[in-house]
Amino acid sequence: MVSYQVLRDTVESHLLATGLFASVNGHQPLAAPSGPVTASVWAGPIDTVRAASGLSTVKLRLILYVTLYVPLTDPLDEVEVLVVDDSVAVMELVCGDFELGGAAEMVDLLGAYGQQVGSQLGYVRIGDGDYRTSTVTIPVILAEASDVTETP
Amino acid sequence: MAKQSGLGDALYAAGYDLSGDSNSVEISSTMDPIDVTGLPSSAMERTDGHRDSKIGWKAFWNPTGAHPVLSALPTAQTLATYCRSTVLGAPAFSHCCKQLGYDPSRGSDGTLTMAVETVGDQYAGEWGVQLTPGVRVDTAATDGATVDDIGAAGGSLGAQAYLHVMACTAVDCTITVQDSPDDSTWADLIVFTPVATGSAPTWERAVTGPTEDVDRYLRVITSTTGGMTSVSFAVMVVRNLTATAF
Numbered sequence: 001m002v003s004y005q006v007l008r009d010t011v012e013s014h015l016l017a018t019g020l021f022a023s024v025n026g027h028q029p030l031a032a033p034s035g036p037v038t039a040s041v042w043a044g045p046i047d048t049v050r051a052a053s054g055l056s057t058v059k060l061r062l063i064l065y066v067t068l069y070v071p072l073t074d075p076l077d078e079v080e081v082l083v084v085d086d087s088v089a090v091m092e093l094v095c096g097d098f099e100l101g102g103a104a105e106m107v108d109l110l111g112a113y114g115q116q117v118g119s120q121l122g123y124v125r126i127g128d129g130d131y132r133t134s135t136v137t138i139p140v141i142l143a144e145a146s147d148v149t150e151t152p
Numbered sequence: 153m154a155k156q157s158g159l160g161d162a163l164y165a166a167g168y169d170l171s172g173d174s175n176s177v178e179i180s181s182t183m184d185p186i187d188v189t190g191l192p193s194s195a196m197e198r199t200d201g202h203r204d205s206k207i208g209w210k211a212f213w214n215p216t217g218a219h220p221v222l223s224a225l226p227t228a229q230t231l232a233t234y235c236r237s238t239v240l241g242a243p244a245f246s247h248c249c250k251q252l253g254y255d256p257s258r259g260s261d262g263t264l265t266m267a268v269e270t271v272g273d274q275y276a277g278e279w280g281v282q283l284t285p286g287v288r289v290d291t292a293a294t295d296g297a298t299v300d301d302i303g304a305a306g307g308s309l310g311a312q313a314y315l316h317v318m319a320c321t322a323v324d325c326t327i328t329v330q331d332s333p334d335d336s337t338w339a340d341l342i343v344f345t346p347v348a349t350g351s352a353p354t355w356e357r358a359v360t361g362p363t364e365d366v367d368r369y370l371r372v373i374t375s376t377t378g379g380m381t382s383v384s385f386a387v388m389v390v391r392n393l394t395a396t397a398f
Contacts, residue, residue: 051263054212055161056171056238112262145172148160150237152285 002142003103004043004062010100011041011064011138014093020086021068028067032127037086038069049113049141057145059105061113064138066090072123072130079132087119087134094138108139115139162235162286163209164316164386165221165251165270167353169287170211173218175265177209177234179245181277205247205277207232211266213256222254222268231355232270233314233388238286241299244388246314247277248357275357275398278312280390283329283372287318289384290325296372298335301391309392310360313342317385320352323378329389331367338373341366347383359398366391 008026015024022035028042044063052059068090070083094100094117098107109117119136162171184201211218233246249270258264283299313329329342342358360366372387374380 051175052212053175054172055158055163055174055177108262110260110262112259116261150160150239152239 002060002062002144006103007062007064007100007140008041008043010097010103011066011094014097015039015041015066015090018089018093020089029069029126032129033069033131036070037082039090040067040069041065042067044137051113052141054145056148058148059145060142061108061115062140062142063115064140066136066138068134068136069124069126069131070133072132083121083132083134087121087136090136091117091119100140103143105141105143108141111139113139113141156237158236160237162233162238162386164231164233164235164287164318166226166230166232167316167318167355168218168221169316169318169386170209170218170221173212173214175210175212177207179208179234179277180206182206183276203272203276205249205272206269207234207245207247207249207277208267208269211254211268213264213266218266222251222266225254226251229273230270231314231316231357233316233386235282235286235386235388238282240282240285240297241301242282243279244282245277245279246357246388246390247272248275249273249277278390280312280314280388281370283313283370283387283389284385287316287384287386288372289382290374290380291382292380293375294373296374298332299370300335301368301370301389307391307393308363308365309395310362310364311341311366311389311391312357312359313344313387313389315344315356315358315385315387317347317352317354317383319382319384320347321349321382322347322376322380324348324376325380325383326375327383327385327387328373328375329387330371330373331365332369332371333367335369338371339367341370342389352384362392362396 021039025040185198186201189197235244252269255267326346327344330338331341332338
């Protein structure tokens with residue numbers, strides 16, 4: 001059985017170790033995050049991966065999202081630099097530990113099974129604060145395969 | 153019976169269960185017809201030529217699974233079996249074969265798969281029925297469950313059986329295919345070579361005589377004289393419906 005907590009804690013640990021983020025949450029924030037850059041790790045869709053599944057086994061893929069929040073404060077030019085640099089830093093982190101400490105079979109960096117690592121930048125308003133955001137997509141191929149058995 | 157998908161299938165090669173390390177399978181059975189069209193004929197006439205078979209599959213890179221088995225590129229004859237599900241009595245295809253390749257394909261997206269091809273050797277592939285539900289594990293001498301082979305009355309044209317032994321911890325263990333006309337009185341049909349600790353993984357193809365009676369009910373039993381701890385194996389049997397020569 002795959003432990004989501006282990007996966008998430010591994011990603012959080014990597015993010016905190018960079019020193020780039022004021023705080024790292026295991027969920028999307030409900031209130032306006034404080035600090036120059038904050039990050040949240042949250043779970044996305046789970047599906048089966050055909051090309052990684054055997055005749056009698058099925059591999060699962062979990063999409064992990066890491067969203068970075070940078071307050072839209074002057075100088076705005078610097079906000080752009082910050083959000084892009086930190087997005088690249090997060091992507092480099094998963095490239096540097098693509099098995100997430102052994103908790104996953106691999107992070108599908110190049111999209112071998114469809115979804116690849118990437119980032120989508122945008123804007124969001126939380127409470128009274130406006131934020132520049134970057135949501136990094138981390139497709140995780142889970143280490144364990146489920147057996148497929150036909151009922152006699 | 154309703155139509156089925158290919159989910160939950162199995163693939164065995166030379167006594168190894170490679171089901172989880174194999175992504176797709178392709179099977180073909182061919183026969184080279186010999187042209188015997190006579191001068192007065194207005195259409196082609198052909199007679200049977202050499203039969204052949206092929207099982208090809210795509211293997212995943214598994215350094216502790218499929219890789220040590222397939223990368224050895226054995227030159228000796230081996231055995232490959234495809235099982236349509238792992239249900240007792242379900243169809244399976246086996247052929248004694250030569251392994252032709254183990255060809256890696258590393259894509260720019262990071263995928264890494266191996267193309268494996270086996271072609272028939274000495275005997276062409278045959279469809280039969282599974283007498284074990286996938287891989288059966290016996291921890292003591294066991295009489296296996298009965299397979300009512302297509303409800304058919306027994307034939308007198310013999311049978312072939314294919315055995316994969318995946319693991320064996322035993323002083324000795326004899327795996328035997330038995331048949332019965334009434335699911336009650338059993339007789340040995342095919343007795344495989346006994347296996348013991350150290351002999352697995354291994355495989356065997358065994359046959360009856362060409363005119364042997366094969367009764368309707370079939371099963372596989374294990375027996376031992378010196379004791380057995382655990383034997384993992386899979387058996388399929390092919391009942392001949394026409395006179396067969398090899």
